[in-house]
Amino acid sequence: MLIRHAPRYRSSEITPEAVYLSRRAFMAGAAALTLLPGEADAAPPPPVDRLPPLKAAPHPTYRHTDPVTKIESAVTYNNFYEFGVDKEDPSRNAGTLRPRPWNVVVEGLVRKPKTFDIDELLKIAPLEERIYSLRCVEGWSMIIPWIGVPLSALLKRVEPTGNAKYVEFYTLVDPEQMPAQKKGLFSWSSLDWPYVEGLRLDEAQHPLTLLTAGMYGRVLPNQNGAPVRVVIPWKYGFKSAKSIVKIRLVADEPKTAWNKAQPNEYGFYSNVNPTVPHPRWSQATERRIGEFRRRETKMFNGYGEVASLYSGMDLKKFI
Amino acid sequence: MTRRTRIAVKVAVWTACLTPLALLGWRAVSDDLTANPIDFITDWLGRWTMRLLLASLALTPVRILTGWGWPIAFRRLLGLFAFFHGTLHFGVWIVVDHYFAWARMGEDILKRPYITVGVTALVLMVPLALTSTAGMIRRLGGRNWNRLHRLVYVTAVLAVLHFMWLAKTGRIEQYLYALIVAVVLGVRVAAAARRMVARSSPRGPRTGPPDPRTLGEVEGTSASPRTRGAPRAID
Numbered sequence: 105m106l107i108r109h110a111p112r113y114r115s116s117e118i119t120p121e122a123v124y125l126s127r128r129a130f131m132a133g134a135a136a137l138t139l140l141p142g143e144a145d146a147a148p149p150p151p152v153d154r155l156p157p158l159k160a161a162p163h164p165t166y167r168h169t170d171p172v173t174k175i176e177s178a179v180t181y182n183n184f185y186e187f188g189v190d191k192e193d194p195s196r197n198a199g200t201l202r203p204r205p206w207n208v209v210v211e212g213l214v215r216k217p218k219t220f221d222i223d224e225l226l227k228i229a230p231l232e233e234r235i236y237s238l239r240c241v242e243g244w245s246m247i248i249p250w251i252g253v254p255l256s257a258l259l260k261r262v263e264p265t266g267n268a269k270y271v272e273f274y275t276l277v278d279p280e281q282m283p284a285q286k287k288g289l290f291s292w293s294s295l296d297w298p299y300v301e302g303l304r305l306d307e308a309q310h311p312l313t314l315l316t317a318g319m320y321g322r323v324l325p326n327q328n329g330a331p332v333r334v335v336i337p338w339k340y341g342f343k344s345a346k347s348i349v350k351i352r353l354v355a356d357e358p359k360t361a362w363n364k365a366q367p368n369e370y371g372f373y374s375n376v377n378p379t380v381p382h383p384r385w386s387q388a389t390e391r392r393i394g395e396f397r398r399r400e401t402k403m404f405n406g407y408g409e410v411a412s413l414y415s416g417m418d419l420k421k422f423i
Numbered sequence: 424m425t426r427r428t429r430i431a432v433k434v435a436v437w438t439a440c441l442t443p444l445a446l447l448g449w450r451a452v453s454d455d456l457t458a459n460p461i462d463f464i465t466d467w468l469g470r471w472t473m474r475l476l477l478a479s480l481a482l483t484p485v486r487i488l489t490g491w492g493w494p495i496a497f498r499r500l501l502g503l504f505a506f507f508h509g510t511l512h513f514g515v516w517i518v519v520d521h522y523f524a525w526a527r528m529g530e531d532i533l534k535r536p537y538i539t540v541g542v543t544a545l546v547l548m549v550p551l552a553l554t555s556t557a558g559m560i561r562r563l564g565g566r567n568w569n570r571l572h573r574l575v576y577v578t579a580v581l582a583v584l585h586f587m588w589l590a591k592t593g594r595i596e597q598y599l600y601a602l603i604v605a606v607v608l609g610v611r612v613a614a615a616a617r618r619m620v621a622r623s624s625p626r627g628p629r630t631g632p633p634d635p636r637t638l639g640e641v642e643g644t645s646a647s648p649r650t651r652g653a654p655r656a657i658d
């Protein structure tokens with residue numbers, strides 16, 4: 105790959121527009137020379153310090169005792185396969201995503217299906233800032249101040265029917281905006297698009313589950329799932345679907361993207377659980393981004409209040 | 424090859440072998456090791472261990488296919504550089520990644536197949552590194568030395584397994600390395616098969632003792648007429 109350097113953000117860095125634009129042109133030129141699928145059309149997203157601020161009231165209890173991860177780490181170290189499989193890819197390539205205008209369809213087993221404009225969606229409840237730990241299945245974690253509304257507020261609005269048991273989240277499919285969705289040689293594709301994730305209805309209604317539109321006081325950067333994603337802090341990060349265009353309430357357990365790709369490695373529940381190793385590596389410890397020593401991983405990523413959702417379930421079996 | 428060319432080539436190879444670490448150092452001082460430097464360094468060293476290992480293994484096929492004998496002289500050097508990077512890769516895992524958490528590391532070595540094969544691959548390189556001196560080659564004798572050093576094929580296969588088993592779904596680089604290993608080992612197998620056919624025919628090319636000039640090569644490859652006059656080791 106030709107582009108090795110993600111645009112890096114230093115807290116002190118305010119990018120003058122001319123520099124930003126010339127860098128963009130350079131990246132596009134360099135990208136045009138690469139052979140990997142989609143890379144040729146990629147462009148870096150705008151620097152985060154140029155994103156509009158998003159006002160939210162700090163949540164009184166959903167805070168974290170550990171220090172917040174540096175923003176430059178949170179916006180350059182991402183798993184977002186729609187923009188490439190390497191962690192620096194989203195921060196290099198997500199410039200093609202157009203987060204406005206944006207609609208989110210909420211449908212399925214609901215009495216009041218509705219298509220929400222993104223700005224309307226964010227008005228269904230007052231925006232809150234919540235500081236959550238994010239634990240990736242790969243063994244690293246960050247502490248991130250998210251901004252959003254409880255997903256339960258949206259679900260209440262559309263009135264799930266009695267048959268609704270699960271919620272599905274669909275990420276955008278548009279290879280023009282998400283260049284790594286283009287097929288490569290031999291129609292190779294890293295995952296089967298669309299990226300579908302899902303929760304049990306009671307998990308989706310849990311107060312911790314956040315429909316998220318911002319972080320670090322601003323709207324979501326493209327590489328972090330703009331304009332709207334979910335955050336489910338007691339589950340591994342890949343459960344938190346990004347750039348959502350559709351939310352469906354259904355009766356049967358959804359077929360989720362990672363589960364389809366590697367059924368024995370990524371279960372439907374995927375709750376953070378230090379006692380259940382990934383088939384290839386241990387989940388007992390994690391590296392907090394920005395720290396040197398590993399930390400012990402906590403059950404449910406430290407969100408023990410969700411345990412009652414799983415009473416009577418063998419969490420070594422329902423992985 | 425003139426003496427001056429030989430020196431120039433030698434300098435070039437040493438420079439090439441030291442470049443990955445120099446680049447890593449440069450990225451470190453320019454704060455360019457990503458948000459997860461420990462992972463980045465581990466991966467960087469792992470990839471260069473792999474590449475140097477494959478480079479050292481590629482020299483014999485190059486000779487078989489092109490008749491160029493002189494690069495063979497660098498095989499031991501490349502192998503030692505591969506071992507050096509592998510040791511750093513392992514060292515980072517022990518010291519930086521796990522910070523001497525011996526119980527955890529022991530468990531990983533026993534339970535996580537990608538770690539098990541990685542450690543095995545590296546451990547198998549230890550006797551090869553220890554016997555890489557001219558004195559050890561003499562002590563062991565060319566034939567034994569060659570036999571022992573076939574262990575590197577096992578290391579190569581295990582290294583590829585290590586990469587395949589650790590790579591996350593959606594990555595493809597690991598298959599490229601698997602393909603290269605298949606080619607560099609496959610060419611040897613094909614050449615050996617041709618030799619066996621030639622030997623079993625009544626007018627086989629030769630049956631004498633191994634040619635001492637090809638010390639440190641796969642036993643019998645010297646039977647191929649193109650490889651006559653293999654160079655003296657200059658490493």
Ligand code: HEM
Binds near residue numbers: 469578589
């Ligand atoms: C000949 C020996 C070895 C070779 C050729 C090798 C090669 C590699 C390669 C190519 C990678 C992948 C880099 C990437 O993702 O881009 C890697 C990663 C890794 N290797 Fe090795 N390795 C060897 C030995 C070891 C040993 C002895 C250990 C430690 C016990 C080890 C632990 C790791 C770890 C922890 C990773 C990172 C996995 C991750 O990114 O999740 N390797 N190695």
